[in-house]
Amino acid sequence: MAPESPESPESTGKNRATAAAILPLVGGPDNITSIAHCMTRLRLALRDRSLVQDEALKALPAVLGVVEDDTYQIVLGPGAVARITPEFEALVEEGRSAGAPAPHPVTADELAAQGAALKEARKVRNATPVKLMLRRVANIFVPLIPALIGCGIIAGLNGLLTNFGQLPTVVPALAAIASGFMSLIAVFVGHNTAKEFGGTPILGGAIAAVIVFPGVEKITAFGTELRPGQGGVLGALAAALLGVYVEKRCRRLVPEALDVLVTPTVTVLVPGLVTLYGLMFLAGEASAAIGTFADRLLSTGGAFAGLVLGGLFLPLVMLGLHQALIPIHTTLIEQSGHTVLLPILAMAGAGQVGAALAVHCRLPRNRSLRATIRSALPAGFLGIGEPLIYGVSLPLGRPFVTACIGGAAGGAFVGLCNQLGTAFGSTAIGPSGWALFPLLDGSSGLGVTVAVYAGGLLTGYLAGFAATYFFGFTDRMLADLNTDPDPDGGPDTPDPVTGPPKEPALT
Structure with a gap:
């Protein structure tokens, strides 16, 4: 991760407050066996999954979503996760040093009643050989x-x-x-x-x-x-x-x-x-x-290949399996100096941004959701898709599908240009969206390469917006969602831990 700039006391206090709010909801210090983070997620290994209060955790304003994998992953977004994780680690150590018991103790009978079915279902769902191997390689x-x-x-x-x-x-x-x-x-x-x-x-x-x-x-x-x-x-x-x-x-x-x-x-x-x-x-x-x-x-079937790759990448991100592509990207970078696949896969983020903008336009009265979109869009433009996926499109359902359509359109555009002879790629993996511009490398010159990639992003934005605006909502969805969750009060300053109430239709 990049070195962090010094934080103000106010920012540090907010990060610690968020960490303090998360800790009891995942079972307290004694329920955590390891802590790590990637670019957007706090990854926790837990002793007892049944102690986690999922709904209360998702209700925290700093939490953009959760992913249950071989670790329990809390999506906090880029930047935020790198600042909250050290505070969370410190609180866990303090709790263990003080001999603090788990904040939510349960009896053996309660554990059996609440956790047995969940654990068995999770084991069956996630313990397939292919999934386990992909996650370990990632x-x-x-x-x-x-x-x-x-x-x-x-x-x-x-x-x-x-x-x-x-x-x-x-x-x-x-x-x-x-x-x-x-x-x-x-x-x-x-x-x-x-x-x-x-x-x-x-x-x-x-x-x-x-x-x-x-x-x-x-x-x-x-x-x-x-x-x-x-x-x-x-x-x-x-x-x-x-x-x-x-x-x-x-x-x-x-x-x-x-x-x-x-x-x-x-x-x-x-x-x-x-x-x-x-x-x-x-x-x-x-x-x-x-x-x-x-x-x-890409040289023979670039348009179709781009359509498929760009359209399917968001579901991979949602499942956390996109990391399994890293060995392929790394192999391509070793061979030719860049990976031709990453600019195409980056179009999925463009479709997500376009879909989020359409949701913002279609729900003018839903101030809570529109505020979520505005806060997540900067990360979305930089190619970090989790905030918009877990905070906007996935909870709504149909906009997630239309976002995939936008990604498919952008991927088809970039793939077609590759097929026509403008081949290019990224010299590194990790960044996406606008952040990928400094990493572009191609045989047609920097100007043409940048223009093609920008054209793909624009195509993804427009296709994602149009598909979501016209097909992303049913009449019932519009009636339920296009309302002000706080019609009598103004936009009060949210508490750093509890925050404003969230729109029930999105949970």
């Missing part, structure tokens, strides 16, 4: 996003300076800074993979380091000489997974007196040899196939 790559963003922006700046012939002495330094992380990203992937799957993280990194070691060019596998970095993040992922398997086997079979010597040696040696004489070649072929498929997909 957990490997999510911590890498801040470095990918920073290095991608520096790479874009370096490209501008190179094109305009400015600061020739600075360009090599910027190139080194931008490329350093990407040249070693396999090591970080190996480290995180071992950590996620229960191995020793440093051993996972040591195994993956074989892939980027310059000396591999002296080794021949499958009749060809290896190249440093061949196989990239896919090879690192496979190598570290093999390392975890070998390490766990060694822990069970090796006597304790020899474990400290034998287990690390075998864990690095066996997967290292397999990586050199098999995985690097196979992962390299798989990476090349991904790049070739993406290029051909």
